Structure formats: C-alpha cells, structure tokens
Amino acid sequence: MNKGKITVVGIGPGNRDDITPAALSAIRQSDVIIGYNYYFQFIQDIIHPDTQCIDTGMKREKIRAEEAYKYASEGKTVTVISSGDAGIYGMAPLIYEMRTMKEAPQVAIAVVPGSRAFQKAAA
Numbered sequence: 670m671n672k673g674k675i676t677v678v679g680i681g682p683g684n685r686d687d688i689t690p691a692a693l694s695a696i697r698q699s700d701v702i703i704g705y706n707y708y709f710q711f712i713q714d715i716i717h718p719d720t721q722c723i724d725t726g727m728k729r730e731k732i733r734a735e736e737a738y739k740y741a742s743e744g745k746t747v748t749v750i751s752s753g754d755a756g757i758y759g760m761a762p763l764i765y766e767m768r769t770m771k772e773a774p775q776v777a778i779a780v781v782p783g784s785r786a787f788q789k790a791a792a
Contacts, residue, residue: 672776673776677748677756677760677761677781679755679758681783682785687784689784693715696716702716704724705726705729708752709722
C-alpha cells in the first residue's frame with residue numbers, strides 16, 4: 670500500500686498572486702484538499718477536477734487534522750491549506766502534534782511556507 674502524505678500549505682494573505690509556486694505545486698498534486706471553506710476561493714482555478722475538497726467552518730482545526738490523517742492513512746496525498754503561513758498561523762503545529770498522538774509514523778508530513786500579511790504590508 671502507498672504511504673500517505675500530508676502537506677500543510679500556507680496560501681498567503683488572500684491574494685492569488687501571493688501564493689508561492691511550491692504551494693501551487695502541492696495543491697495541484699493533491700488527492701484531497703482540506704481547509705476552512707473561505708480559503709478555497711483563492712485556489713479554485715488550480716484544483717484538479719478529481720481532487721476531493723473537504724471544507725469546514727471556522728474553529729474546526731482539530732477536525733481538519735483528523736480528516737487529513739484519515740485520508741493519508743488510506744495512502745492519499747493530502748494538502749491542508751491555511752491562510753498566511755501554515756507554521757505560524759496555521760495547521761502545521763497541530764498536524765505534527767496529532768502525529769505523535771495518533772502514532773502514525775507511516776504518514777509523511779511536509780510544510781510549505783506561505784507569505785504572511787505583515788510581509789505584504791511591509792512591502
């Protein structure tokens with residue numbers, strides 16, 4: 670069985686032009702994309718038609734992480750999207766924390782940084 674992978678991706682501060690090439694690549698390679706429903710509007714045009722999208726409301730971070738592990742455990746390539754940078758404001762810490770709780774070392778984890786709003790404001 671293929672080993673699953675979770676990539677946590679920061680999609681930047683809310684402008685399509687601010688999404689990094691690495692983030693776009695991860696999104697395009699996904700079998701499943703999980704995120705807060707508002708964020709999907711920024712990536713809709715690059716999501717492959719066969720990609721399963723799971724969107725949730727605000728304050729559902731734990732549920733998003735659990736869903737990511739569920740699909741990755743099935744061998745899927747899962748991308749969890751966050752605004753800004755996924756490590757600072759987003760889902761990356763929770764995904765890593767949950768990995769130890771779920772004892773799921775077979776699931777690879779990667780984090781793709783995103784631009785932060787303060788960087789855009791500073792520019």
